[in-house]
Amino acid sequence: MLVIGERINASNKSVGQAIASKDEEFLAKLAKAQADAGADFVDVNAGVGFDARENATATMEWLIDIVQRATDRPLAIDSDDPDTVQAALRKYRGDTVMINSVNAEPERLEVIGRLAAESQASLVALLMGKGGIPSTVEERLAASEVIMTHLTSLGVKEEQVFFDPLVIPISVDSTQGIITLKTIEQIKSRYPAAKTVVGLSNISFGLPNRGMVNRAFLLMAAYAGLDAAILDPLDAKVMSLVKVADLLTGKDAACRGFIRAHRKGILAD
Amino acid sequence: MSEDIIATLKENVIQGRKSLEDEGIDEDLTGTPGVVELTQSALDNNIPLDVIVTQGLTAGMEVVGEKFATKEYFIPDMLASAEAVGAAMDILKPLLDASNVETKGKFAIATVKGDIHDIGKNIVAILLRGAGYEVQDLGIDVPTEKIVEMVREEKPDYIGLSALLTTTMVNMGEVIEALKENGLRDKVKVLIGGAAVSDEYACEIGADAYCVDGFHAVKVLDAFHQAKA
Structure with a gap:
């Protein structure tokens, strides 16, 4: 299971304030701490600071610079604005990179898809279109088809695509947990090379x-075939369960990773 | 008798029991009348509409709001109560329309352009409906022009704008500017909410208030409503 540090x-709030007050030390520490805790990717979302939209790009460039100096882990560029994504990709020096995210809207698929193809970036694709989050598995799968057809036509490879089946709070609709899990299963059977992320x-x-x-x-999502999760790597309990998930789904040969984590004393019950 | 029905109605709102079949927040309430049945029997006993609404439904939701604020209640509890009140309002609506009982005002709500988050917006809409406001939900990703048009045509007393993204919250400011340009800004109170925004941001763009959550929105609107009266 790939961990994308969120x-x-x-x-x-505290990150927003650090960005607004240009607190480089706070942000660098947060990047390094996540990498040290085992994040495979460090997500970078710069928002728009507290200024106008025009500054979004500059803020992202500034933040990318801080994070890549603090850690050599690959970054996930978190923005839905093509100009910001493009600027971040230029600024970023590493080879492996992820773009977070695109959805099934053709205009956005076209622009962000091209950027992903050019930079060979992994691309998080949300299974929804313009109308918001679809409530059924079928509608989400329909979105996956639109996305995959469009992206492959631009030269993005299936394995670059990380489908996000979308998670709706179970507190709001108690049927939605199962719908997310079923969507993961279906995506994995339709596009075996593609990845899933929540x-x-x-x-x-x-x-x-x-x-x-x-x-x-x-754990349930791991069983359904989940490949990656956007989560808080500084939460030792959830990171322990990432190890357990790999252990129980045949992704940890001879239980090496799990036992190593035990020896390091990083498993939290 | 009437007082008993209203007290029981209020209690069942707090329990989040729409009907007979619901178990309620406390266990073992299944089989006793819920909000729908009690609303009907309140009508059968000729209890005035405004008493049913204010002393039964709204009073119950106020308690729910307090319990939510103190973290005794969680979102599913609050939604169950709000749904129960919504079902009661469906029964009362035709009667309220035909009577002189006035609603507390007209409230329109929208998630702004570019933003498709609807959960928070829906909760606010449900709670304000339960609190006695006439609510019109314009949906998600609503273009600024459509909001302006709506304010011009339908003349709501209040408008609520929602945005969860730092990239879309700027569109709230755009709505306020557009209302000014069209000479409509002083006709309507603008409330904003959503994860990305704050009190400071409300000040910055010239909104009338920032609401932390749905219950806060009810309080803010009630304060505006009382100031008007």
């Missing part, structure tokens, strides 16, 4: 004891 996100903590929004809900859902 902490550097401008919509988080923003994990959405599932528990509005509930008490969110951690245990997140962890249980991670």
